[in-house]
Amino acid sequence: MANPVLRTKLDSGTFFVVPGIQDMIAAVVANKVGFDLVYGTGYWLTASAHGLPDAGIVTYTEMRERMATLVRTSNAAVIADGDTGYGGLLNVHHTVRGYEAAGVTAIQIEDQEFPKKCGHTPFRRVIPVEEMVEKIKVACAAREDKRNFLVIARTDARQSEGFDGAMRRIEAYARAGADVLFPEALESEEEMARACAAFDLPMMANMSNGGSSPVPVADVLAQIGYAFAIYPSLTSLAAAAAMEKALVDLKTKGIGQPEGLFSFSEFCSLIGFEDVWAFERQWGKRAD
Incomplete structure (x- = not known):
């Protein structure tokens, strides 16, 4: 069964924020901060695991494994990026079943051609609206937990078909049974409010x-009318900036112990070393 926390939050009508998670270090830090929902981002999980762009290169099998690892590591429920469903209708069915079995709470599916590209990069192309409608219907039918496992329908048509074209697609996806609507890459707060x-x-x-x-x-997004917002790049770009500074300081100044590092002992605790040490105390060989 999917975690009901997302459905419960949506039913409450209170706006909430969801951080993107690019690797399991970010996952355990999010555990410490105390989020109850996180977003398994395709772009950044791909970048962190493979050093590759979000351009449909990583396979369903690889991404499902990453999502399952995130579910296992995180204390929060996981909203998962499912790209295009990794192909046609049978692929969508297989993807939804696999993601639900992996333990995620919601799957996001988009209307780009397969292989897809990041929604904030050029050269994206969308499939006919009728094909995406069928994908949403298949996704909704494939899930076992009809109430708590949610289908998020995304359109990338804003750039190719304009705002009105994107809204026509979202309307069709809503009629097809999507639980949450996601018009990607809107270009102003006015467009967001209209949507x-x-x-x-x-x-x-x-x-x-x-x-x-x-x-x-976040307060402005709530006033605009959004139910929630994901922040897929926040932790990744913050981490990249901090790493670059530390490495530049190491290379140019020889500083290997800068101020502001996360506590090593606390990180050992976050990652589970205390359990390892408790095991060693109980089962490790003892000197006579």
């Missing part, structure tokens, strides 16, 4: 730092 006002279903915002959309503070 949210047009539909009764929950609307998800993607706050992609450096992307096509503005990144207002």
Whole structure:
């Protein structure tokens, strides 16, 4: 059974934020901070594991394994990026079944051609709306937990078909049975407000730092009408900036012990070493 926390939060009508998780270090830090929902981001899980762009290169099998690892590591429920469903209708069915079995709480499926590209990069192409409608219907039918395992329908049509074209697609996806609507890469707060006002279903915002959309503070997003927002790039870009500074200081100044490092002893605890040490105390060989 899927974790009901996402459904419960949506039913409450209170806006909430969901951090993106790119690796298991970010997952355990999010555990410490205390989020009850996290987002398994395709772009950043691909970058962290393989050093590759989010361009449909990583396979369903590889991504499902990463999502399962995130579910195991995180204390929070996981919203998972399912790309295009990794192919046609049979692939969508297989992807939904696999992600649900892996323990995720919701799957996001988009209307790009397969293989897809990151929603804030050029050269994206979308499939006909009728094909995406069938994908959503298949995804909804494939899930076992009809109430708590949610299907998020994303359109990438804003750049190729304009705002009105993207809204026509979202309307079709809502009729097809999607639980949450996700118009990607809207270009202004005005567009965001118009999109949210047009539909009764929950609307998800993607706050992609450096992307096509503005990144207002959470209170503004709530006023606009979003149900929640994901922040897929936040931890990754923050970590990359901190790592670059530390490495530059090491190379140019020889500083190997800078101020502001995360506590090594605390990180050992977060990652589970205390359990290892307890095992050693109980079962390890003792000197006579």
